[in-house]
Each structure stands twice: as C-alpha cells, then as structure tokens.
Amino acid sequence: MNDDFPQQLAALETPAVVVDLDRLDRNLARAADYAANHGLALRPHVKTHKAPIVAAAQLRLGACGLTCATPREAEVMAEVSDDILVAYPPIGAARARRLAALPSGVQLRIALDSEDAAREMARAARDAKREVAVLVELDLGMHRVGTSTVDAGVAVARRVSESEGLRFDGIAFYPGHVREPVGEQDAQLRELDVALSRAIERFHDAGLPPRVVSGGSTPTLWRTHELPGVTEIRPGTYVYNDRGTLATGACDWDDCALTVLATVVSTAVPGQAVIDAGTKALGREPVRGEAGEGFAQLLEHPEVLVSRMSEEHGILDLSRTTWRPSLGETVRIVPNHVCIVTHLNDVAFGVRGERVERRWSIAARGREKPL
Numbered sequence: 001m002n003d004d005f006p007q008q009l010a011a012l013e014t015p016a017v018v019v020d021l022d023r024l025d026r027n028l029a030r031a032a033d034y035a036a037n038h039g040l041a042l043r044p045h046v047k048t049h050k051a052p053i054v055a056a057a058q059l060r061l062g063a064c065g066l067t068c069a070t071p072r073e074a075e076v077m078a079e080v081s082d083d084i085l086v087a088y089p090p091i092g093a094a095r096a097r098r099l100a101a102l103p104s105g106v107q108l109r110i111a112l113d114s115e116d117a118a119r120e121m122a123r124a125a126r127d128a129k130r131e132v133a134v135l136v137e138l139d140l141g142m143h144r145v146g147t148s149t150v151d152a153g154v155a156v157a158r159r160v161s162e163s164e165g166l167r168f169d170g171i172a173f174y175p176g177h178v179r180e181p182v183g184e185q186d187a188q189l190r191e192l193d194v195a196l197s198r199a200i201e202r203f204h205d206a207g208l209p210p211r212v213v214s215g216g217s218t219p220t221l222w223r224t225h226e227l228p229g230v231t232e233i234r235p236g237t238y239v240y241n242d243r244g245t246l247a248t249g250a251c252d253w254d255d256c257a258l259t260v261l262a263t264v265v266s267t268a269v270p271g272q273a274v275i276d277a278g279t280k281a282l283g284r285e286p287v288r289g290e291a292g293e294g295f296a297q298l299l300e301h302p303e304v305l306v307s308r309m310s311e312e313h314g315i316l317d318l319s320r321t322t323w324r325p326s327l328g329e330t331v332r333i334v335p336n337h338v339c340i341v342t343h344l345n346d347v348a349f350g351v352r353g354e355r356v357e358r359r360w361s362i363a364a365r366g367r368e369k370p371l
C-alpha cells in the first residue's frame with residue numbers, strides 16, 4: 001500500500017476509521033498473555049479487524065491460527081496464516097468449493113453441525129484433492145447453530161470420521177448467549193461447564209475423542225479457564241472493543257482502540273450537532289440488551305451520544321453536556337459494535353497520539369475480491 005497519507009490526525013479526511021496503536025498493542029498482548037498463562041490455544045476471530053496486518057500481529061504474539069466466518073476472510077487471511085478455522089456451516093456447493101480452493105499449504109478446519117454440511121464439504125475436499133479437518137458444532141445455549149443434542153453431534157462426527165476427504169478433530173461451541181457483566185457470569189459458566197464436560201465424555205464414550213474443544217468470546221474471554229474442557233479460544237472483538245464490550249465489563253473505556261474520526265458539519269438546529277458519520281460509517285447497531293442508548297459515544301465527551309442517524313449524518317445529542325462544538329471541529333466516536341464499522345470501511349489509520357503512523361486495507365471486508 002502506498003505511504004502517501006497525512007501524517008497528522010487533524011489532516012485526515014473524515015469520516016475515517018482510526019485505531020489507537022498503543023491500545024491495540026495492549027489489547028493483543030493482554031489476550032495473548034491470558035491464553036499463554038492458562039495453557040489455551042488462541043485462535044482469534046478476524047471478523048473484527050479483517051486486516052492481515054492485525055492478524056499477523058496476533059500470530060506473532062503466539063496465536064495458533066485464525067478463525068474466519070466468510071470465504072473472503074479465509075482467502076485474505078491465507079496470506080498470513082497456514083492454519084485457518086472457518087467457523088461457519090459450509091452449506092452450498094459454491095461456498096464449500098471456494099473454501100476447498102484455499103492454498104493447499106493451509107491447514108483448513110471447518111465447524112459444521114449437520115451431515116448435509118459434512119457431505120458438501122467432503123465432496124469439495126475430494127474434488128480439490130485435500131483433507132479438511134472438521135469440528136462438530138454443538139449448541140450449548142446460544143441457539144444459533146450447533147446440534148441441539150450431543151447425540152446428534154456424535155452422529156455428525158461419526159459421518160465425518162467415515163468420510164473420505166474429512167478428518168474429525170473435535171468440537172466447537174460459541175458462548176454468545178453469555179452477555180452478563182463479567183462478574184455476574186457464574187451461573188451461566190457453571191451451566192456451560194456441566195454441558196461441555198458431559199459432551200466431551202459422550203464423544204469419548206463413542207470412540208471419537210475430541211482433540212480440539214474450541215470455544216470462547218470476548219465477554220467470556222477472561223473467565224475461559226473456568227471451563228477446563230476448552231483447549232482453544234476464538235475471541236474477536238477484544239482487539240478493538242466497543243460499547244458492547246464495555247457494557248459487559250470485559251474492557252475499560254481506555255481499551256476502546258477503534259474510533260471513527262468525524263467532522264461537525266452542522267450546528268444549525270439548536271440542542272444538537274451533526275457529524276459526517278452516519279449509518280454508512282457506523283452501522284445502526286443497538287448496544288446489545290440495552291435499547292435506546294444511542295448508536296455511538298464520543299471519546300472525548302462520553303456524555304455525548306449519537307442519538308439519531310441518516311446515511312451520512314450522525315446527530316449528536318447535546319442535552320447532557322455544556323460542550324458546544326464548532327463547525328469543522330473533529331470528534332472521535334466509539335461505536336456500539338466495532339465489527340460492523342470495519343465491515344463498512346475500506347481503510348484504517350493507525351495513530352499514536354496525534355501522529356498517523358500507518359494505514360492499512362481492511363482487505364477481507366465484503367464478499368468478493370474487488371474487481
């Protein structure tokens with residue numbers, strides 16, 4: 001990528017995705033240390049940053065590989081990692097074929113929850129003359145994907161182990177239903193522990209011992225060691241954090257590494273100011289579980305929320321502040337859900353203080369390689 005970009009934050013054209021590199025470094029190191037200290041493999045989910053440069057930093061700090069959701073993410077991340085888990089059901093011949101077409105040097109693992117998906121993936125693997133490893137996804141409470149009984153999971157695992165082109169490696173689950181504040185997760189973690197231990201035992205009894213037990217999220221990240229069956233964690237949001245992470249207490253305000261830099265473009269209507277970041281820069285995500293709390297929050301003036309949005313307009317509610325912005329003033333905004341913000345933007349700028357140190361392509365955004 002060429003290096004011709006403004007060196008000062010104030011000179012960036014807005015809206016712009018800005019990453020505080022000190023905060024990013026700290027977030028990456030903290031999770032890497034946690035995983036190392038607890039003997040857990042860290043396989044970060046790239047959906048949050050979608051950028052090879054951040055993935056490479058995660059791998060340098062000891063990540064065992066990467067987790068992806070989309071074929072595009074997997075293709076882009078194959079440039080920096082030879083060990084990729086696609087944690088998304090490979091249903092649809094086109095999706096399975098595209099995954100099987102990843103470079104042959106990549107150890108590809110897929111999480112799936114049905115015999116149909118196993119059949120689809122096995123066909124694609126055989127056609128591509130490669131072996132694809134499989135984790136069988138169990139629903140341990142989120143009720144999104146995953147077999148709803150362990151026996152159904154064992155049946156899928158058996159089918160996988162008998163399929164040419166596939167190799168059964170273990171089980172996966174996603175504790176996305178645990179959104180309580182970190183200090184109030186005891187009951188849910190105990191429930192998860194019981195369910196997971198039973199599942200692992202059942203797979204052993206069936207002669208299909210899971211070598212890998214893959215779980216983890218950002219809200220539960222710092223308590224994963226309370227689930228002793230887990231061997232691998234897949235947090236994604238922890239790299240940047242956001243208002244959703246803050247709401248769970250899994251990070252502090254100072255750990256929010258990604259903001260959207262925006263400019264005040266209108267103060268014409270009393271009681272509010274309008275910035276040039278609307279839904280096309282910020283997304284329109286509620287803070288999960290807390291409706292009516294705005295769409296984003298100002299870094300320098302946390303009492304100010306983005307209360308309404310159009311596509312290119314964000315409305316700052318000034319009713320709870322004495323701050324009165326002037327036209328042309330720039331602000332930095334902490335989004336509700338940071339993964340949506342990266343998905344909506346092409347480029348991120350890495351800053352330390354006021355200095356723009358580098359910029360990078362959010363290369364794995366979208367579905368296809370740009371034409």
Ligand SMILES: Cc1ncc(COP(=O)(O)O)c(C=O)c1O
Pocket residue numbers: 045067087174216217218219234235236237238
């Ligand atoms: C399957 C899977 N694994 C891991 C993650 C990462 O979780 P978090 O966003 O809480 O870091 C996600 C997030 O959507 C996910 O869907």
